Amino acid sequence: MVVAFAGTHIPLLTLLFYFVNSTAVEADAKLQIVVVALLATLMGTGATLLALHSLLSPIGLTARALQSYRHQKLLPTLPTQYTDDAGVLMASTSQTLRQLDEFIQHVEDYDNLTGLPNRKLLKSQLQKEILEQQKQSSKQQIEFFIIDIDGFKDLNAVEGTDVGDRLLRAIAHRLLSYTGKSSCLARLGNDEFAFIQHPPIQQNPIQQHPIQHNPTLLTPDAVTLQTTAQTLLNLIAQPYAEINPDICITANIGIAAYPTDGESADSLIANAYTALQQAKQGGRGRYQFYSAELTEALQKRLKLANDLRLAIEKDQLLLHYQPRVDWRSGQIVGVECLVRWQHPDLGMVSPVTFIPIAEETGLITPIGEWILRKACAQNKAWQQAGLPNITVAVNLSARQIEDAALANFVQMTLAETGLAADFLELEVTESLLIGDIEHTLSVLEALHDQGIALALDDFGTGYSSLSYLRKFPFDILKIDQSFVRDMVHSADAAEVIRAIVALAKGLRLDLIAEGIETEAQLEQIKTYDCHEIQGYYYSRxxxxxxxxxxLKMPNPWRSKVEGGAIASNLASNPVTMPALTSSNIR
Known part of the structure; x- marks a missing residue:
């Protein structure tokens, strides 16, 4: 505007003053001419400014609308009835901002992979439905389901993320085809889905498959929920022939209902998660209703997790050792170390209780390191006491295998304790081999190169594959105790053991039979040419x-004396020799 004013008015005023000064006119007349000219100039300037403001106001209005949307997410209310350039600008801006807002809302509220609502939108919808019910004199039940796909992380690692994404889309399509548009189905993230059932779905369930569940309530509503949950489990478990016919998918479901299990979206979601965790603890393909008892159990579990964090530094963890015996000589040839937790208030806590907690919280890594140090130091102490040289077996967790520095840590531990690598054995289970195979292979090879024996534990119960035995540097196969327990009465179990023995011999691997508890089991395992055994028949x-x-006894089982009796005698007459303490570990 200043430029426009200067460009149009300064030359005019210059000419005026030149005219006045160059003509012979009286001073009063000159003054009148100047005043009139100035008034005319000011009026022209006002008219010019008014015209400019009229022309530029749509641009300013548009700019302010853009700033309001940027800072406050307010959609503009620009006039759209004008057809000139300024009107087109405002209309286009308004339309573009609305389309952009719709896109942003979709990105914020919907899952990009499946197109389903995400956690944020689901929670908002759940809270909206709860508030609607709270206004009613007669509250109607709202059921909330959380569905977790079992083992999806491992499946992604084995099959690849492309297959995993296709499976998630297929699962979403199946669930949506069942729940319909009347129920809000959402993907919470990763391998979790959820939906709100209100009112209850009235559809014919698809063909059932033999998947376990745990019925609790027997009310009509509970029966409907059970039918829905079991149908969802079966729906997910159907083969995915279009992706990979060999893939088997199972799921777990947690269920919570308004108003009995929570009167807000947050409490309902939290309680459904509590139920889901309980279902997962029971195994694959299960569903669980929420109850107050579950919350109490979860609180106890959380307290145990907090106590477990202090267990190492407070010296509450213990190692017990189960001997492995060569039945031909009756001599102890090794021990497997098993961790125990002496809780100050709860007494001896079972590993079945605290090991899963340690794995979930990541505490399994420091516990595993403590076990390795303690076991190596104890075996070295036995050797220094002049007792027979035996191997000590330590179980490795998945978290430890994932650590690329594991081999260095084991090497450092052997150096610190002075134990030779020949007397350490590390055990892994088959389930640890299905993740990052190349990484696992490199870690195990680094350990094997140190001279440490590697054992494949629970062979035949997990993801058994001959390629694992050929590819990974195992020295020992451990026959799972489930086969040993059944072999006396089950021809199938006996055949499995024969096959494992033949396989081990063909690959030149040593064998250990776990879970020998009776003389009949011992006599049968002898016929399979498996010499090293472990179990309660000899000792707990x-x-x-x-x-x-x-270990001081020269031949504790030379007369086939049952090991349980020896163990009981040792337990009832505790020895006075002090155990290895942390001060013995350098």
Whole structure:
């Protein structure tokens, strides 16, 4: 505007003053001429400014609308009835901002992979339905389901993320085809889905498959929920022939209902998760209703997790050792160390209880490191006491295998304790081999190169594959105790053991039979040419002091004396020799 004013008015005023000064006119007349000219100039300037403002106001209005949307997410209310350039600008801007807002809302509220609502939109919809019910004099039940796909992380690692994404889309399509548009189905993230059932779905369930569930309530509503949950499990478990016919998918479901299990979206979602965790603890393909008892159990579990964090530094963890015996000589040739937790208030906590907690919280890594140090130091102490040289077996967790520095840590531990690598054995289960195979192979090879024996534990119960035995540097196969327990009465179990023995011999691997508890089992395992055994027939896991006394005996089972009796005698007459303490570990 200043430029326009200067460009049009300064030359005019210059000419005026030149005219006045160059003509012979009286001073009063000159003044009148100047005043008139100035008034005319000001009026012209006002008219010019008014015209400019009229022309530029749509641009300013549009700019302010853009700023309001940018800072406050307010959609503009620009006039769209004008057809000139300024009107077209405002209309286009308004339309573009509305389309952009719709796109942003879709990105914020919907899952990009499946197109389903995401956690944020689901929670908003759930809270909206709860508020609507709270206004009613007669509240109607709202059911909330959380569905978790079992083992999806492992499947992604084996089959690849492309297959995993296709499976998630296929699962979403199946669930949506069942729940319909009347129920809000959402993907919460990763391998979790959820939906709100209100009112209850009235559809014919698809063909059932033999998947376990755990019925609790027997009310009509509960029966409907059970039918819905079981149908969803079966729906997910149907083959995915269009992707990979060999893939088997199972799921777990947690269920919570308004108003009995929560009167807000947050409490309902949290309680459904509590139920889901309980269902997952029961195994694959299960569903669980929420109850107050579950919350109490979860609180106890959380307290155990907090207590477990302090267990190492407060010296509450213990190692027990179960001997492995060569039945031909009756000599102890090794021990497997098993961790125990002496809780100050709860007493001895079972590993079945605290090991899953340790794995979930990541505490399994420091616990595993403590076990390795303690076991190596104890075996070295036995050797220094002049007791027979035996191997000590330590189980590795999935978290430890994932650590690329594991081999260095084991090497450092052997150096610190002075134990030779020949007397350490590390055990892994088949389930640990299905993740990042190349990484696992490199870690196991690094350990094997140090001279450490590697054992494949629970062979035949997990993801058995001959390629694992050929590819990974195993030295030992451990026959799972489930086969050993059944072999006396089951021809199938006996055939499985024969096959494992033949396989081990063909690959030149040593064999250990776990879970020998009776003389009949011992006599049958002898016929399979498996010489090294472990189980309660010889001894239960023993504290270090009692294991020390057992090692002092030259031949504790020379007359086939049942190991349980020896173990019981040791337990009822505790020895006085002190166990290895943390001060013995350098």
């Amino acid at each position: 896991p023993l504290p270090a002091e009692q294991m020390t006394e057992l």
